[in-house]
Amino acid sequence: MRTITVxxxxxxxxxxxxxxxxxxxxxxxxxxxxxxxxxSRKAPDAKxxxxxxxxxxxxxxxxxxxxxxxxxxxxxxxxxQRNLEEKLGxxxxxxxxxxxxxxxxxxVSHEGKLQVEMAKLDYFSSRLAGLWTHLERQxxxxxxxxxxxxxxxxxDQRLIGDxxxxxxxxxxxxQRQSQTQRRxxxxxxxxxxxxxGYTNAGKSTLFNHLTSATAYAAxxxxxxxDTTTRKVYxxxxxxxxxxxxxxxxxxxxxxxxxxxxATLEETVxxxxxxxxxxxxxxxxxxxxxxxxxxxKEIEADNVHQVLVWNKIDLTAHExxxxxxxxxxxxxxxxxxxxxxxxxxxxxALVELVETQTPQWQKDKKKIEDDWSDDPxxxxxx
Numbered sequence: 397m398r399t400i401t402v403x404x405x406x407x408x409x410x411x412x413x414x415x416x417x418x419x420x421x422x423x424x425x426x427x428x429x430x431x432x433x434x435x436s437r438k439a440p441d442a443k444x445x446x447x448x449x450x451x452x453x454x455x456x457x458x459x460x461x462x463x464x465x466x467x468x469x470x471x472x473x474x475x476x477q478r479n480l481e482e483k484l485g486x487x488x489x490x491x492x493x494x495x496x497x498x499x500x501x502x503x504v505s506h507e508g509k510l511q512v513e514m515a516k517l518d519y520f521s522s523r524l525a526g527l528w529t530h531l532e533r534q535x536x537x538x539x540x541x542x543x544x545x546x547x548x549x550x551x552d553q554r555l556i557g558d559x560x561x562x563x564x565x566x567x568x569x570x571q572r573q574s575q576t577q578r579r580x581x582x583x584x585x586x587x588x589x590x591x592x593g594y595t596n597a598g599k600s601t602l603f604n605h606l607t608s609a610t611a612y613a614a615x616x617x618x619x620x621x622d623t624t625t626r627k628v629y630x631x632x633x634x635x636x637x638x639x640x641x642x643x644x645x646x647x648x649x650x651x652x653x654x655x656x657x658a659t660l661e662e663t664v665x666x667x668x669x670x671x672x673x674x675x676x677x678x679x680x681x682x683x684x685x686x687x688x689x690x691x692k693e694i695e696a697d698n699v700h701q702v703l704v705w706n707k708i709d710l711t712a713h714e715x716x717x718x719x720x721x722x723x724x725x726x727x728x729x730x731x732x733x734x735x736x737x738x739x740x741x742x743x744a745l746v747e748l749v750e751t752q753t754p755q756w757q758k759d760k761k762k763i764e765d766d767w768s769d770d771p772x773x774x775x776x777x
Contacts, residue, residue, distance in 0.1 A: 399427040400457050403469035404446060405436040413679045414646065418469045418491065420596075425498050430461040444483065445476045455484050467494055471647070474523040492519060492649040499652060507570045514563045515652045521556050587636040587749050590663045590699075592691065593672035594683035595643030598706040600624075602672055602732035603640035606741070632746040639666070646686045653693055660694050668752050669701040675729070676710035700752050703727045704741065709734045716740055724751075 399422050405411040411434075419429050433454055441447040445468065446454070454466060465487045466480070472490040480488045489497070496516050503509045591599045607626040625639040641663055653660075663669065671687060673680050684703070691697045708715060708731045715737030718727040725744050730737030 397427045397464045398430045398461060400431045400433065400454065400461065400463045400466045401429055401469065402433045402446060402454060402466060404440070405434065406438070406440075407436075410679055410682060413682075415469060417646070418467065418494075421491075421494050421498065422467055425494060425501065427465065427467070430463060431457045433457060440470070440476075443476065443479050445470065445472055445480070451480065451483050458484050458486055465489060467491075477523065491647060495645065495649055495652065507567070510563050510566055510570070512652075514560065514567065515649065517556055517560050517563070519649070521553070587633070587745075587752060588639075588665065588667045589636055589670060589745075589748075590639045590641055590666035590668075591670050591672055592641055592663055592687060593643060593704075594674065594677075594687055595645050597643065597672045597674040597683070598732050599640055599643065599672045602670075602704065602706060602730070603638065605732050605735065605738060607638055630742055630745050630749075632743075633749040636745060636749065639663075644687045644690045646682070648686075648690055653690060660696070663691070663699070664694060664696045666696075666699055668748050669696070669699050670704050671701050672704045672706050674707055675705040675713055676707045702744070702748070705729045706732055708736060717744055 401415070401418055401422060403411065403415045403418065415432065415434065419432075422429050433450070435446065435450050437447065444451040457463070458466065463486060466484055466489070468488070468490045470490060471492050472480070472488070477488050477490065496512070496519055499512045500516065503512045591603055593599050603624065603626075607628045623639055623641050625637060627635055627637050629635050641660065669691075671684070673684060677683060688697065691699075702725055705713060705727055708729050713729045715729050715731070717725055717740050718729070720726040725747060728737065728741050728744050730741050732738075
């Protein structure tokens, strides 16, 4: 689909990297960027977001390139999106809608599909007026056709509400199942580790290297959505549970964070977060901040975190472990692609087991040791 991207600079943030990311999002969704229009404003225009003059410029580009869609690197209100579509004569999508579209394409599991549908319902419920041209029509009848004097908008809102309740019930069931499976996985394990990080930082590749798994990994945004968990044996550390979670991105739609809360609970309940960072990215520090924002939103910001700087094969970094002023592990430099630094990472896991083992496991071991030393509990031959 031939796409024109539009972005405005409001004086904050790394505008260029944000636009590059938008192009990757369009490509990940299956679109082709044929033109890009940028500009700067102090504040968004109430009607067109970009102003009437810039809207005319976009319209000319649409006609010149025979574009099918215009994608904005911002969140648009329902009225702005509707006004722009009337002005440009093509479909208009904002950044939130684009990310939702990608998630919709990538969802594989039944739970993932339900989560994406929930997020899309929340997003489109505020845009119903832009989806219908017959909202003022009154319809009689019963059931889905509407009651006496019920407008099409009211019917749609009611149907969305019914579907949303049905989805929530199904997701609650999945959440209970996940909690049961989580307890079964962690029973007898010494450490529960979750891989988190910005999308395309290499989490799945690192996960495959650590666990000898075959989780899908590709050089694209949001290559995987579903959480994959494996119990693995690490020499010197024993068995640990490692989970690969969905990647984060700047301005991650709050609808997705809410819908994927059950999936992200693997992060909340982890003992250690391995925060995977793309060491080759020029905006890696900004990406770290964006991940930490989402972790705070899902109340996982208090979980012990270790930075894993991945893709050092594309940088001048050498493999190894970097420590803070207290001697604790702060960063681990690796390349999941070439295997450099993976021995250091495994050694770090051994150390983390000793320092971050869940307290109930430590207490359990202490009680068992006390019993083994007490002659009253010694086995008699």
